[in-house]
Amino acid sequence: MNESLHFSFFEDKLGKNASAELNRRAQQLDPNTTMFLNMYDTIKYGSDKATSPDSYLEKLVESFSFHGNDNLSAGIRLQGHFKSGQLNIGFMRSSSDVLRFPIWLTEVDVEKDPNQAKYLEEVLKEGYSQCLIQA
DSSP: OBSTTTOOHHHHHHOTTHHHHHHHHHHHHOTTOOEEEEEESTTTTSOOGGGSHHHHHHHHHHHHHSTTOTTOOEEEEEEEEEOTTOOOHHHHHHHHHHHOSOEEEEEEEEOSOTTHHHHHHHHHHHHHHSTTBOO
16 A cells, blocks of 8 residues: 555545455465555654554554454555755664564655765665665
């Protein structure tokens, strides 16, 4: 599911358990597929409660608890759109420690700034130094 901590498109249209049901059906069609929850802001700065690592885990547990999803293979995709002066390596590190699932970093970028390359390098170094981050 994409950005379902901020938005509830499928749930609004198809019912409360739509995301969990869609994950279950996809897993039935291809049992080797990892179901990802893709979200932004989780590793950035922690001011958005909707995308906190705890909220992220809660959403994954919700999918696992849906009937038929007990063997669901799940992963995490984290987007990081960083602004200048927003880099918080400590928060990024603690977020990945809390999540405890395979993590893919997606859409990682740093806004244009004289130190843009340095900041991007710091984000990527920290991201890929975490053992759970796989791609």
